[in-house]
Amino acid sequence: MSREDAKVESQEIVAGALSESAAGLLGELAALLRRFVVMTSSQARIVALWVIHTYVLDGADATPYLAITSAEKRSGKTRLLEVLELLVLRAWLTGRTTAAVLPRKIDADQPTLLLDESDAAFGGDKEYAEALRGVLNSGHRRGGKTTVCVGQGANIGFKDFSVFSPKAIAGIGKLPDTVADRAIPIRLQRRGPGEAVDRFRRREVEPQTQQLRYRLDAFAEVAVEVLKQAQPDLPDELDDRAWDGLEPLLGIADLAGGDWPVFARAAAVELYGGRALEDDSTGIRLLADIRGVLEPDGKPLKQIPTADLLAALNELDEAPWGDWFGKPLTSRVLARLLKPYDIHSKDIWVAQGIEKKSRKGFERDQFDGAFSRYLASYPREGENPYSRAENSQSESARAGGLSRIENSRNPSPDAGSRGLADRDPDMGSAGACAAHRGDPRPGCSYCQSAAES
Numbered sequence: 001m002s003r004e005d006a007k008v009e010s011q012e013i014v015a016g017a018l019s020e021s022a023a024g025l026l027g028e029l030a031a032l033l034r035r036f037v038v039m040t041s042s043q044a045r046i047v048a049l050w051v052i053h054t055y056v057l058d059g060a061d062a063t064p065y066l067a068i069t070s071a072e073k074r075s076g077k078t079r080l081l082e083v084l085e086l087l088v089l090r091a092w093l094t095g096r097t098t099a100a101v102l103p104r105k106i107d108a109d110q111p112t113l114l115l116d117e118s119d120a121a122f123g124g125d126k127e128y129a130e131a132l133r134g135v136l137n138s139g140h141r142r143g144g145k146t147t148v149c150v151g152q153g154a155n156i157g158f159k160d161f162s163v164f165s166p167k168a169i170a171g172i173g174k175l176p177d178t179v180a181d182r183a184i185p186i187r188l189q190r191r192g193p194g195e196a197v198d199r200f201r202r203r204e205v206e207p208q209t210q211q212l213r214y215r216l217d218a219f220a221e222v223a224v225e226v227l228k229q230a231q232p233d234l235p236d237e238l239d240d241r242a243w244d245g246l247e248p249l250l251g252i253a254d255l256a257g258g259d260w261p262v263f264a265r266a267a268a269v270e271l272y273g274g275r276a277l278e279d280d281s282t283g284i285r286l287l288a289d290i291r292g293v294l295e296p297d298g299k300p301l302k303q304i305p306t307a308d309l310l311a312a313l314n315e316l317d318e319a320p321w322g323d324w325f326g327k328p329l330t331s332r333v334l335a336r337l338l339k340p341y342d343i344h345s346k347d348i349w350v351a352q353g354i355e356k357k358s359r360k361g362f363e364r365d366q367f368d369g370a371f372s373r374y375l376a377s378y379p380r381e382g383e384n385p386y387s388r389a390e391n392s393q394s395e396s397a398r399a400g401g402l403s404r405i406e407n408s409r410n411p412s413p414d415a416g417s418r419g420l421a422d423r424d425p426d427m428g429s430a431g432a433c434a435a436h437r438g439d440p441r442p443g444c445s446y447c448q449s450a451a452e453s
Contacts, residue, residue, distance in 0.1 A: 018219070018223055018226060019258075021219050022219065022223070025052060025219060026045070026049065026252075026253075026260065029047075029212075031044075032083070032209075032212075033048065033080070033083060035197065036080075036198055036205075037076045037079050038076055038190075038192075039186075042271055043186050043267075045260075045267045046249065046264070047080075047084075050168075050249060051084065051088055052220075053248050053252060054088040054166045055088075055089045055216045055220035056224050056252070057089075057110075057165075058224050059223070059224040059227035059248070059251075060142070060248035060251075061248075062140055062244045063139075063140055063141075063166045064183065064244075064245025064248070065136070065140060065166075065167045065182050066168035066183060066184055067175050067179070067183035068081070068171075069171060069185065069187055070189065073172065075188045075190045077170040077188055078170065080188070081114045081168065081170055083200065083205075085114055086205060087209055087213065088166065089166075089213075089216070090110065091111065091112050092105065092109070092112065093114040093116070094115060094116070095121075096117070096128075097128075099125075099130075100148070103135055103146045104148075106135065106139065106162070106163045107161035107162045107163065110165045112168070113167040115168070116170050117170070118169045118170060122175075133176060136167065136178075137178050138163055139163035140164075141244075143162075144163050145163060146160070147159070147160050148161055183245075184246075184268070223252075223255065226255065230254060231251075232247060232250035232251045232254050233265075234247065235268060237272075238272055242268075242272055246268050250265065285319070285320075286313075286337050287375055290313070291367070291375060292316075303362065303364060305360065305361035306331050306334070306361050306362070307361075309334075310328070310331060313329055314329055341370040343367060345360045345361060346363070348360075
């Protein structure tokens, strides 16, 4: 064996060991999270990837935040932060600090910030709220800084503090748009009938998670250099900002191999899929509804009179247009809302009987640019973004990056050692697709394998 062959073999052995270690850690983390918090499989997978990311941050140029939100209290947000405190690297769990301490502590310790009650923080003291907003707006990219006044009296000056660090922010309702845009949405719900979780006793769980943290530390020592070179395929369904945050997580998923590359991408698209409906502007919602009017049953209209478009928009049951500030949407308001997208009504010829008459309206191609630019990741009504990701990403994920290393020892993204966390019954296994359990999809290779077995 030549020296070059020996080097290649050694690299393959190391890569295989890293892959096995990553898959085992991810499986244990996902199961542990669902042991104490009511979460979907997709949420647990993404949060498990994020936990490992806190240890290998040196291998990433950006870090995604976790936006842990719920509609009401007692939905598991604080409990999830408490579990994460026992798992992530250099955890800093706090509900309130000061504008002076916040950037200084992040600069000194580069902790994993676990911020609870963010709705109170952003709605409380203005100085602290603005300091927090500044830290979150800048701290998602390596090199991100915030500038703070230092000194007193004649010696007053300023100093830049590095605020790049992993962050999970929990609160009721929506985060500020600039913060939410940098975060992966983890929307929790209250535990329903039949949904059981174990009681969380820190003194019992902490000794077990300590052993898991030792393993995460050991994994990170070797994996950081590998992950610096990772260039994972990114889901086409998501936008550039989502790509920035997801890239380090998908690099870890590719390193784990097995089903993790496919399921991680599908989970990401599922979690981001509802964000457009919840967080996008009025203009985005209007464009999406106009697209639905212009493309009934997949048969695009070439043009539509303004009056007909308004009538269709105002009849949409769950849209705001029929009761726009107390009255139906008018042509004047429609023109104002479409103006930023450089879309204006024009004279079109409409058939009326055997004649054609000129009326104000729109041609379909006037909207093409806006639809392609702003609605690329906006799900159509009734569309399941999870299955869309499964179909579009499965082949490229299995073929790309570090996942090329054959890893038959880890057939499932949720495979992990037992003991610390019991195996979750909803998690997938070889030949059984957890993503589409009970609802097989023709485009999913794992559903096909299950059907043939």
